Amino acid sequence: MKARIKWVQDVMFLGESGSGHTVVMDGAPEAGGRNLGVRPMEMLLLGLGGCSAFDVMLILKRGREAVTDCVVDVDAERATTDPKIFTKIQMHYTVTGHALDRKKVERAVQLSTEKYCSASAIMAKTAELSHTITLVESQPSSQPAATAATA
Structure with a gap:
C-alpha cells in the first residue's frame, strides 16, 4: 500500500491513497488551520x-x-501529553436488518475486532478497545432474492 500527502498551505494537506482517492486534511483555527478538512487523528x-x-x-x-x-x-x-495517543476507544455498532441473529452479529463484531481488522490490531497496542451492539429490525426486503448465474 502507498499513500502520498502533499502540503497545500498552513496546516492543510491533501492525502492521496494508492488507489487514487483524495482527502483533505486540515487543522482547527487555533492550530493555524481553516477547518476545511478532517484532522489526521480523526x-x-x-x-x-x-x-x-x-x-x-x-x-x-x-x-x-x-x-x-x-x-x-x-x-x-x-492522552493529555504528547504524543497524544488514543488511550480508550469505544465502538458502537448499530446493525439493521430483518430477523438478524444476535449471536451471529456479536460473533461478526468479535471476529472483526479480534482477528480480521488490521486497524483494530494496531490501535489495541496503545488503546483499550471496547464495543457495544444495537440491533434494529427492518422490514423484509421486497426485492427478489438473487439467484446464482447458470453457465
Whole structure:
C-alpha cells in the first residue's frame, strides 16, 4: 500500500491513497488551520471504523443475514501529553436488518475486532478497545432474492 500527502498551505494537506482517492486534511483555527478538512487523528478513527464495518458486513452477508445497514460510531479518548495517543476507544455498532441473529452479529463484531481488522490490531497496542451492539429490525426486503448465474 502507498499513500502520498502533499502540503497545500498552513496546516492543510491533501492525502492521496494508492488507489487514487483524495482527502483533505486540515487543522482547527487555533492550530493555524481553516477547518476545511478532517484532522489526521480523526482519519485514524475513520479508518478503524471503516475497517471493522467492512469486516462485519462481509461476515454477515456471507452468513446470509438480511442486513440492510451498519453504522459504527467511534468515541475515543486521547492522552493529555504528547504524543497524544488514543488511550480508550469505544465502538458502537448499530446493525439493521430483518430477523438478524444476535449471536451471529456479536460473533461478526468479535471476529472483526479480534482477528480480521488490521486497524483494530494496531490501535489495541496503545488503546483499550471496547464495543457495544444495537440491533434494529427492518422490514423484509421486497426485492427478489438473487439467484446464482447458470453457465
